[in-house]
Amino acid sequence: MPTKKRTVTIQDVAKKAGVSVSTVSRVLNGKADVAGETQEKILGVISKLGYTSNLAARSMRSRRKDLLGLVVPDIGFPYSIEVMKGINRAIAESKFDLLVYTMGDVHKSGAVLHEQHYVSLLNNSLTDGVLIVASAAAEFITDAPIIAVDPHIINPRYPSVQGTNYQGALDVMNYLLNLGHQRIGFVCGRPEIASAERRLQGYKDALKEAGITIDESLIIPGDFTTKSGYISTLQLLKSNNPPTAIFAANDQAALGAFQAAEELGLRIPEDLSVVGFDNISEAKFVGLTTVDQFLSEMGYIATQMLIKMVNNEKLDVQVHKMPTRLVERTSCRALEPVH
Amino acid sequence: MPTKKRTVTIQDVAKKAGVSVSTVSRVLNGKADVAGETQEKILGVISKLGYTSNLAARSMRSRRKDLLGLVVPDIGFPYSIEVMKGINRAIAESKFDLLVYTMGDVHKSGAVLHEQHYVSLLNNSLTDGVLIVASAAAEFITDAPIIAVDPHIINPRYPSVQGTNYQGALDVMNYLLNLGHQRIGFVCGRPEIASAERRLQGYKDALKEAGITIDESLIIPGDFTTKSGYISTLQLLKSNNPPTAIFAANDQAALGAFQAAEELGLRIPEDLSVVGFDNISEAKFVGLTTVDQFLSEMGYIATQMLIKMVNNEKLDVQVHKMPTRLVERTSCRALEPVH
DNA sequence: ATCGGTAACGATACCGGTATCGTTCTCTAT
DNA sequence: ATAGAGAACGATACCGGTATCGTTACCGAT
Numbered sequence: 001m002p003t004k005k006r007t008v009t010i011q012d013v014a015k016k017a018g019v020s021v022s023t024v025s026r027v028l029n030g031k032a033d034v035a036g037e038t039q040e041k042i043l044g045v046i047s048k049l050g051y052t053s054n055l056a057a058r059s060m061r062s063r064r065k066d067l068l069g070l071v072v073p074d075i076g077f078p079y080s081i082e083v084m085k086g087i088n089r090a091i092a093e094s095k096f097d098l099l100v101y102t103m104g105d106v107h108k109s110g111a112v113l114h115e116q117h118y119v120s121l122l123n124n125s126l127t128d129g130v131l132i133v134a135s136a137a138a139e140f141i142t143d144a145p146i147i148a149v150d151p152h153i154i155n156p157r158y159p160s161v162q163g164t165n166y167q168g169a170l171d172v173m174n175y176l177l178n179l180g181h182q183r184i185g186f187v188c189g190r191p192e193i194a195s196a197e198r199r200l201q202g203y204k205d206a207l208k209e210a211g212i213t214i215d216e217s218l219i220i221p222g223d224f225t226t227k228s229g230y231i232s233t234l235q236l237l238k239s240n241n242p243p244t245a246i247f248a249a250n251d252q253a254a255l256g257a258f259q260a261a262e263e264l265g266l267r268i269p270e271d272l273s274v275v276g277f278d279n280i281s282e283a284k285f286v287g288l289t290t291v292d293q294f295l296s297e298m299g300y301i302a303t304q305m306l307i308k309m310v311n312n313e314k315l316d317v318q319v320h321k322m323p324t325r326l327v328e329r330t331s332c333r334a335l336e337p338v339h
Numbered sequence: 340m341p342t343k344k345r346t347v348t349i350q351d352v353a354k355k356a357g358v359s360v361s362t363v364s365r366v367l368n369g370k371a372d373v374a375g376e377t378q379e380k381i382l383g384v385i386s387k388l389g390y391t392s393n394l395a396a397r398s399m400r401s402r403r404k405d406l407l408g409l410v411v412p413d414i415g416f417p418y419s420i421e422v423m424k425g426i427n428r429a430i431a432e433s434k435f436d437l438l439v440y441t442m443g444d445v446h447k448s449g450a451v452l453h454e455q456h457y458v459s460l461l462n463n464s465l466t467d468g469v470l471i472v473a474s475a476a477a478e479f480i481t482d483a484p485i486i487a488v489d490p491h492i493i494n495p496r497y498p499s500v501q502g503t504n505y506q507g508a509l510d511v512m513n514y515l516l517n518l519g520h521q522r523i524g525f526v527c528g529r530p531e532i533a534s535a536e537r538r539l540q541g542y543k544d545a546l547k548e549a550g551i552t553i554d555e556s557l558i559i560p561g562d563f564t565t566k567s568g569y570i571s572t573l574q575l576l577k578s579n580n581p582p583t584a585i586f587a588a589n590d591q592a593a594l595g596a597f598q599a600a601e602e603l604g605l606r607i608p609e610d611l612s613v614v615g616f617d618n619i620s621e622a623k624f625v626g627l628t629t630v631d632q633f634l635s636e637m638g639y640i641a642t643q644m645l646i647k648m649v650n651n652e653k654l655d656v657q658v659h660k661m662p663t664r665l666v667e668r669t670s671c672r673a674l675e676p677v678h
Numbered sequence: 679a680t681c682g683g684t685a686a687c688g689a690t691a692c693c694g695g696t697a698t699c700g701t702t703c704t705c706t707a708t
Numbered sequence: 709a710t711a712g713a714g715a716a717c718g719a720t721a722c723c724g725g726t727a728t729c730g731t732t733a734c735c736g737a738t
Contacts, residue, residue, distance in 0.1 A: 007464075007483065009724055020688045025726060035686060054464040056395040057724035060693040075439070076427040081420055088415040088441065100414070100439035102427065125346075125393040125694085126465075144346070285624025348694060359718045364696060374716060396694035399723040464724085 008049045017045040059126050069127035070100045078280040083133050086299030128310045145309035149302045154194050161302040161320045163293035165195045168324035169202025172247055172275050177210050180335035181245040185236040187229050188222045189249035199249050222253055229256025251276035251283050273332035287330035298322050347388045356384040398465050408466035409439045417619040422472055425638030467649045484648035488641045493533045500641040500659045502632035504534045507663035508541025511586055511614050516549050519674035520584040524575040526568050527561045528588035538588050561592055568595025590615035590622050612671035626669035637661050
């Protein structure tokens with residue numbers, strides 16, 4: 001094995017320039033205490049050697065890093081993508097850069113203590129503050145700036161941005177009920193996630209309010225994936241008394257419902273009405289009626305709140321509630337009254 | 340201002356458990372040299388104090404971090420998203436975690452040396468290896484594992500994964516020519532990017548091959564955004580002798596062409612044929628004929644190559660060429676022969 | 679000539695971990 | 709009884725930067 005060339009450090013620069021590391025560090029950080037001539041020489045050496053500072057080393061000693069952390073279980077999900085778009089926008093407008101930490105998958109074996117590991121991993125070590133998206137972690141909070149988008153827990157001990165999931169679900173149900181639908185199927189999200197439960201609760205309460213008894217066979221488990229939406233919808237449609245409409249806990253599951261309908265030769269909305277939740281970018285193209293919870297905006301606002309926290313400014317609210325809006329497209333139709 | 344609670348360090352754990360930091364470190368890294376009883380006590384203290392290790396400190400001393408870095412200019416772009424999906428998949432299958440570094444925007448003021456800064460920022464400091472997506476940076480390479488997806492330069496000094504941009508463009512042009520189109524507009528990508536130039540070259544060569552003289556007025560500058568596609572298309576369609584087909588350097592620009600056509604009351608494909616490049620997820624929904632360059636797959640393969648490099652295994656190829664494929668949808672039609 | 683002030687720079691502690699080596703203690707073999 | 713081996717653990721150097729303080733040289737003022 002060949003000898004590994006070491007990376008060039010501040011020591012190398014100092015030696016080559018004939019000055020001390022202190023002086024190089026001063027130049028790097030734009031301190032005033034350096035003679036113009038010396039500065040130019042050092043800058044020359046730096047670019048000649050191709051020196052770049054070691055983030056880890058710097059982070060350890062200096063408090064301010066101008067870097068925000070983001071923890072996402074899975075960056076491939078449309079949900080995560082939408083939120084990240086907003087975060088990205090806020091980052092672009094700020095002086096902060098962003099470090100995203102992901103495991104690629106929620107379920108993955110890891111080292112000892114991996115459970116806690118991945119949250120405050122960035123915390124106080126690399127970044128000035130951390131954004132957590134749709135995660136249960138960070139139960140144990142340190143006092144560092146942390147903010148959650150759509151937390152698993154309804155009332156986390158740190159600030160958060162949440163959508164009005166319950167109200168959104170009520171809106172969907174009232175919309176469908178007004179169209180004349182009585183038998184409405186519900187494809188659940190992951191039960192451990194608070195927002196999924198809130199939507200289910202909205203589904204149930206709206207039915208109660210309308211005086212319709214809840215048929216448990218119309219409520220099918222799911223996990224927010226397209227595949228689960230597909231399977232659940234098949235199950236619903238093949239039953240003896242299939243629903244006329246399906247409310248999926250998120251858009252991805254609703255997309256699965258589209259697939260199932262197509263496979264069974266059913267047209268949407270003629271033979272089946274479908275509503276989703278999230279308004280991911282695909283929804284527009286397939287004409288899916290859904291609830292916009294302004295995910296991108298949530299990410300944007302959360303980032304701005306985090307920046308405030310980092311700057312030691314006071315937050316206006318601990319929990320920012322983002323109102324949802326029903327987006328009517330072409331996946332639902334009114335039922336003719338039965339003669 | 341209240342006194343800042345410090346984060347809990349390995350020193351705190353050691354003191355509380357009545358052992359040395361060395362022993363705690365051994366427990367953290369699962370070394371064998373610890374008595375079972377001691378280990379349990381330490382683990383107890385760790386979870387009681389909510390200790391999590393400082394990534395920065397750890398990275399500095401130990402070579403192996405089981406962490407890969409990814410540098411993207413803008414994570415909001417559909418292009419980046421597609422590539423990241425593949426990376427995410429490879430990460431999920433591996434023991435590595437991923438750290439994504441982004442500035443949120445390509446054009447952003449920064450500290451001194453920011454130009455170099457953001458590439459090998461992660462390099463040898465935090466991560467075992469770095470993926471670079473569609474960036475010109477890293478001209479100065481260190482010898483650390485680096486791999487580029489779709490590099491700006493055709494022949495970078497480090498391994499890369501690239502699409503067959505030239506061949507893909509030829510395929511598009513031959514497809515359009517076979518449909519009978521003679522006046523074909525081209526909406527350029529960002530000229531400093533190699534892949535954009537390769538596509539333009541394919542456009543020109545195909546025309547030459549077909550014996551059609553190149554009309555420079557049909558070649559409009561662009562920058563890969565939807566907006567630029569919109570503007571360029573308007574310009575093309577409003578000219579005296581508008582094209583019958585438009586080949587956009589990427590799908591986002593093609594989407595802009597759709598907008599422009601709609602605004603002018605032109606139907607696609609009846610009044611105008613459009614082809615894109617990339618096959619982003621939106622393309623399917625609008626029926627855009629495009630070139631699939633398997634971006635997700637490129638990310639996947641690049642990640643696997645990087646992991647090989649980190650493990651000191653030999654790469655099969657330095658440049659992995661990913662073949663493109665024309666995806667025919669409904670945005671083009673055959674021209675009737677002129678009578 | 680002595681002093682104080684300031685500009686420019688160097689020496690060193692320190693951040694929080696890991697790697698290396700040394701120390702202590704027990705147990706077994708001779 | 710003593711040496712040697714091995715288990716369990718501690719002490720300390722070190723990673724590559726920044727923060728703090730100290731040092732030197734040069735200046736004008738008293």
